Amino acid sequence: MTNEREHGAADTEPTTTASKRWLSTPVILKSVKRHVSRDPGLVVPFMVVGLFVAFADWVRMRDPIPASASDGLSQTFSVQYSVFPMGTARTARRVAAFVDLRLPYLVGAATLELLVVVAAGVAGWLTITRALDVERCRSSLARYLGGMSAVTILPWMLGSPSIDVESLVFGALLFLIFVLVLVRIFLVPGFLAADNRVKTALWKSVRASSGIRVTLFWLLTLFGLASWALAQIPVAGGLLSTVVVGPVHAISLAVVVRQTRMENAAERNG
């Protein structure tokens, strides 16, 4: 099984002798397409999560606890990029709405929010490890979920940071720095799923993104835009956003991480 996948991948992806500079956005997306054609099971985890996200949207709209449209859905244009693969739900629940809730409502609502994140995390981890064909272990799952919690739950609880910038130049500079940071940490989920420690995953992501920053920029922009655009679709937006963007994002991570691993192995072998 492993060998078949490795051989199959070699037909469609840059070989060990090729630099990852060949990893342009179309190449990665074509590779994702071939992965899915060869192994349709790769989309199953996010399909399940998509249904769960749609269910969560349905519950949020009907239960008596305050909910609102997700950030960005009401805007003319938005890039809903998440470092860890997941879609954009149509509804969201602000943390302030949990304060002073009666206990049954608090437990129910908190469980729902937590499980949406955990389910997306598990789905991302399953998809990446399956596409990478690496052994699954608890440690990598724990690190993956830990990392995902840090970048999704903490901002949710603390509120998204916002800065009022009056200078256009300074604003553009801040935006550039923000995008550069996102590009540099783009591959962190992939390395975490490949059982790297957080510090190592971060370092490897920074190193591996060298030379393909533009590619990664276009990828994150594409995922963010697609996630936002699909979520706009009434009723099924959360489902579609998760089912489409989640697997593509996760497999893209696997494609780049695999290429990096192959290059590193080639370097080691001289």
Add this chain to the structure above:
Amino acid sequence: MVPSRRRFLKLTGLAATGSLASTVAASDSRSTSATEYDWPMDRYDPEGTGYNPAASGPKDGVKVAWSHDSTGWFRGTESPILLDDTLYAVGEGLLALDAETGAKKFGHPGPYQSPPARSQSSVYNTDTLAVGSSAGVFGLNASGGFGLPLTETQFGVERWNQRYETGRFFFSPADPVAPVVADGAIYTPIPGENDIAALDPDDGKIRWRTTILEDDTASADFNRPAVKDGFAYVTNWPNGVTALHTDSGEKHWQRDVDEQLLLPPIATEAGLVVPSRGVVWLLDPNDGTTLWKRTLDANATESASAVADGTIFVTDERESLHALDLETGETLWTAPFGGATAPVVADGVVYAVKEGYSLVAFDAETGDKRFEFQPPQVPLSAPVVGDGVLYAVNRERVIALEEAK
């Protein structure tokens, strides 16, 4: 290997169960109970009478019992509300003070503009305050959530907001109308639209939304609704009076009057009191027919009226405050009083703030002037009456006035 699929399904099932339980859980218990001195919304009650039969205020003169002026961002002009031992004032944010001492309980800056209205919630342990702004209605935690250490910031104040997509403002955003809470719903006109809506106090969702002026492309200028016995009554400029079923929003009746309607109606046992620029009507609440009509030499455009013990207290905004018999519309007394006001009544005393600078107290029986009080700052809001104390917002401060000894 991790048994992730089984665990995932198990956790999913738990979430589904928990969430559905919160969806269907019926809770008969409500949040905090009211006390007899509570002044839970603008104009005291859903009917809009401005009269609390249990309250009493100063009668022969006032002195400042306390003054809170230490909250830098606070700038208010609207009446406060009183819930148990807490006074809530709105002015570029929500300010909660100890009604006894004026000590600050919490403050939360925000775009809030109208007087709040207390609504009890079936999902929260604490009340929700519905507050209007030109952008919509906000649901705020009456307990203030909790303060973040080492900061002045409150967390968990804003539970929900029902923002409206409005685009019909011709000059500037419409002034928000104070929400009215009755029978487990929040009733509010939608600024910039021709609609009245009923909101769920738990999550702010719209239960119904009814267009009052179907053919008018310009936004209607609504006044505070009055709610009584399953009907919401609303007047709007220029001439419309409408009665809506509170359970469905369906129109019960609608009529025009031949005067400009810029003042809120009051729902009473005798009928619906509809003050206009120069005329006061009493309408049959069942079909809107006129029971009596009283013409005054008036130009009332910014005031509100009060009803207490069978008497209507209404200003002509020229030179007099009138007491009219609720059953007949006949004048009981007329007292010198120039300017706009929104009088309130308690224990036989009418408290009316003249043009936002002077509080005047009248004997409700005779119209005799009992005292006048002018604060150093303007404007002074209409007061609310508690247990022997008047509370008012006075620009950058909130004050309590007690009997001068």
